[in-house]
Amino acid sequence: MMHILDEIRERFGAEWQNEQRPDLLQIGVQAKTIVPLLTWLKAHTPFVQLTHLSAVDWIEDGEFQLTYLLTDPKAHVSLMVCTRIDREQAEAESIHALWPQAVTYEQEINEMFGIHFPGSPRQGVPFILEGWNDIPPMRRDFDTVAYMNSHHPSRPGREHTDPRAYIGKVFGERGYLHDDD
Amino acid sequence: MDNKPKSTLPVLVEPPKGAQPHGPLGHGYFLGETKRQQALPMRESLAKIKNWFRANSLWVMAYGTGCGGIELRPLTTARFDFERFGMAMRPTPRQSNVIIISGYLAVKSLKRVIRAYEQMPSPKWVVGLGSCTINGGMYWDSYNTINRLDLYVPVDIYIAGCMPRPEALLAGFGELMKMIKRGEANGWNHYLENFDWYKENQKKVINDWNMPDYNW
Amino acid sequence: MTTTETAELRRRVQLWFGPQHPGITGNMSVQAWLEGDTLTAGVTHVGYLHRGFEKLMERRRYIQSFPIVCRICVPEPDTNEYLLAAGLDELSGLAAEVPERGRWIRTLVLEMSRLQMNLMTLGGHIGAMAMGAAPNWLIAMRDFVLDRFEELTGGRIYHMFITYGGVRRDLPEGFAERMEADLEAIEEKLPLVDNVIFDSSVFRKRAIGVGVVPEEWVDEMSLSGPIVRAMGIPRDVRKDFPYEKYPELDFEVVTTTGSDIYARAWVRRQEIAQSIDLIRQILRKMPEGPYCAKLPNMLTWTIPPGQTYVRAEATRGEMGYYVVTDGSDKVRRVHVRAPSYVHGVALLERMIPGTNIADLAPLMVSFQVCPPEMER
Numbered sequence: 001m002m003h004i005l006d007e008i009r010e011r012f013g014a015e016w017q018n019e020q021r022p023d024l025l026q027i028g029v030q031a032k033t034i035v036p037l038l039t040w041l042k043a044h045t046p047f048v049q050l051t052h053l054s055a056v057d058w059i060e061d062g063e064f065q066l067t068y069l070l071t072d073p074k075a076h077v078s079l080m081v082c083t084r085i086d087r088e089q090a091e092a093e094s095i096h097a098l099w100p101q102a103v104t105y106e107q108e109i110n111e112m113f114g115i116h117f118p119g120s121p122r123q124g125v126p127f128i129l130e131g132w133n134d135i136p137p138m139r140r141d142f143d144t145v146a147y148m149n150s151h152h153p154s155r156p157g158r159e160h161t162d163p164r165a166y167i168g169k170v171f172g173e174r175g176y177l178h179d180d181d
Numbered sequence: 182m183d184n185k186p187k188s189t190l191p192v193l194v195e196p197p198k199g200a201q202p203h204g205p206l207g208h209g210y211f212l213g214e215t216k217r218q219q220a221l222p223m224r225e226s227l228a229k230i231k232n233w234f235r236a237n238s239l240w241v242m243a244y245g246t247g248c249g250g251i252e253l254r255p256l257t258t259a260r261f262d263f264e265r266f267g268m269a270m271r272p273t274p275r276q277s278n279v280i281i282i283s284g285y286l287a288v289k290s291l292k293r294v295i296r297a298y299e300q301m302p303s304p305k306w307v308v309g310l311g312s313c314t315i316n317g318g319m320y321w322d323s324y325n326t327i328n329r330l331d332l333y334v335p336v337d338i339y340i341a342g343c344m345p346r347p348e349a350l351l352a353g354f355g356e357l358m359k360m361i362k363r364g365e366a367n368g369w370n371h372y373l374e375n376f377d378w379y380k381e382n383q384k385k386v387i388n389d390w391n392m393p394d395y396n397w
Numbered sequence: 398m399t400t401t402e403t404a405e406l407r408r409r410v411q412l413w414f415g416p417q418h419p420g421i422t423g424n425m426s427v428q429a430w431l432e433g434d435t436l437t438a439g440v441t442h443v444g445y446l447h448r449g450f451e452k453l454m455e456r457r458r459y460i461q462s463f464p465i466v467c468r469i470c471v472p473e474p475d476t477n478e479y480l481l482a483a484g485l486d487e488l489s490g491l492a493a494e495v496p497e498r499g500r501w502i503r504t505l506v507l508e509m510s511r512l513q514m515n516l517m518t519l520g521g522h523i524g525a526m527a528m529g530a531a532p533n534w535l536i537a538m539r540d541f542v543l544d545r546f547e548e549l550t551g552g553r554i555y556h557m558f559i560t561y562g563g564v565r566r567d568l569p570e571g572f573a574e575r576m577e578a579d580l581e582a583i584e585e586k587l588p589l590v591d592n593v594i595f596d597s598s599v600f601r602k603r604a605i606g607v608g609v610v611p612e613e614w615v616d617e618m619s620l621s622g623p624i625v626r627a628m629g630i631p632r633d634v635r636k637d638f639p640y641e642k643y644p645e646l647d648f649e650v651v652t653t654t655g656s657d658i659y660a661r662a663w664v665r666r667q668e669i670a671q672s673i674d675l676i677r678q679i680l681r682k683m684p685e686g687p688y689c690a691k692l693p694n695m696l697t698w699t700i701p702p703g704q705t706y707v708r709a710e711a712t713r714g715e716m717g718y719y720v721v722t723d724g725s726d727k728v729r730r731v732h733v734r735a736p737s738y739v740h741g742v743a744l745l746e747r748m749i750p751g752t753n754i755a756d757l758a759p760l761m762v763s764f765q766v767c768p769p770e771m772e773r
Contacts, residue, residue: 101743131388
């Protein structure tokens, strides 16, 4: 199935490609080619199902990664299309016209990462959170412990220990390492 | 790595100390009443009888707020069968007097739980199920779950575990029945006596408060 | 206000189905609009169970993530454990080292988990129509499986049993015989259940021809699981994307036609029989040997950067994990592709217009909407 990746590279250009497993191909493309690429894939190739849509925060690069997972239900192969968008102006084109269930994915990514999909019907409508007034929680710079400390008081007396630090304290600095490490 | 909670906690007001102590037999307020009724000898014996009846017909609201709801099904059906003890699941808060907070409580759920709790007729009891209701459990660092249930609703009894087995639940309910018979399960009175304190805590964590403020 | 307007207002009623409702499949709600007793529109609301697992996993080491993922779907936790383990195995290269017996025990646990979930859902099918006998029996049968889980893993509901590199423990002595006894006890009572469910005129009247999902929606919305198999399409991740030891097992994908609530209940009933058969096959073929690879030090283990998507067949449909690692000792991102995410929001909202209000609960049970996996 390597030829589908070559065809995508010729038609739309690709930044990288990878065969993770025989049934899972990966390709990285420019953000502006996403919608033409997915439209072409849905219309002219057997990759007709949108299985998953996800986002990853690469805060050190200042970018978000969007991952579209398409599946060929006949030949049982999946194609993972990845793209990077700018973290400051987080905006990507919506694909809800191609697959109706993408609305839910885009709504959740909008809420959890703050990535805006113009034109998608439920942008800005709360999906999971209610009355949220902080930065979107799945961003890497959102500190969940600090938020918990300032919003959800806990019962006095609870101690938190990091396992590695604790074992180091009890058994000496290298105590957490096995002899053969 | 130091994961200890910093001292940035909002200082929560403890419940005011001047409130009347709970009576030993747990007869509560009527709506509009501001002071606890004097416990007359006649009322004492009557309350004892009433508490005995109450303890033997606990009606539980069918609301699985968290993962613990999955163990309520074996509990209510043939194998563990809690109807032996006069308990039954009821579909609406208006017909029930026990609410089980079955595990962690997301902030969005907390709002509905408060609403349901306030709709239940007195006397009513709250059972906190699982470690997460006691102190956050394994979700102690989550941004969306509360850590201490008793700041928001008055908890009469906790059943620890993650998740507690149906036998543990039965033991917990047995203990709750004993407490009711002794007149010790008085969370509903505590809620009325410290209503402002509870409301203040609830409003601290629920950001868009659009529920009616009952004039109790 | 004119009389027509008043009449129009009176015809439209907004109804919140859940979160506190005995017919809802967990802690979620459907905001529905009614005309008479027919639903005209509906919006699914989730978030009542959101714990932020994907965020919490970014703060925990790989081994510490396993107690978290099993709580993503409460009634069927093992699929989640397996998927995280499979993703980490693949990205770290441990996959080649997982011993044979470990893989067979994983398959056993996955199949036991499917069995108990299907038993419970079949009870839910008839319970949503307010009939109490069959759920009582089916949940008692499920408890037989839970007892074996307890013996094997130490927990009734949450097992935390499958980890990267294999499983946590070997099968106890005499496990196969006790499992066989339980399977026989379940098989013995299943005809009774059939009698009460599939021969019941009430169930037939309320399930046949109700909640028909059109076949065109399958690829359009990437539906999976019993919803698709009830249309006669033999689509099953265990066959299509074989994992663990399923290629070595002998089974056919269960299909039927009709695509209604009755057909989906029938698929579940057949899958119970299939799971019982598969568990017997697995226990027969179980080889001797180690059950877990030699694991790296869990406190210092790092996984090289990479991303993958692994999938497995939960009882509700295709469940998948998108796992991204960045070379550190914590996972970069885990995103759960839950079957209910599509079935409970997009599909349900599309099915609601025209449905009778009394059919909403059976419809949701037949989609097996599981709220905790929709919001994690």
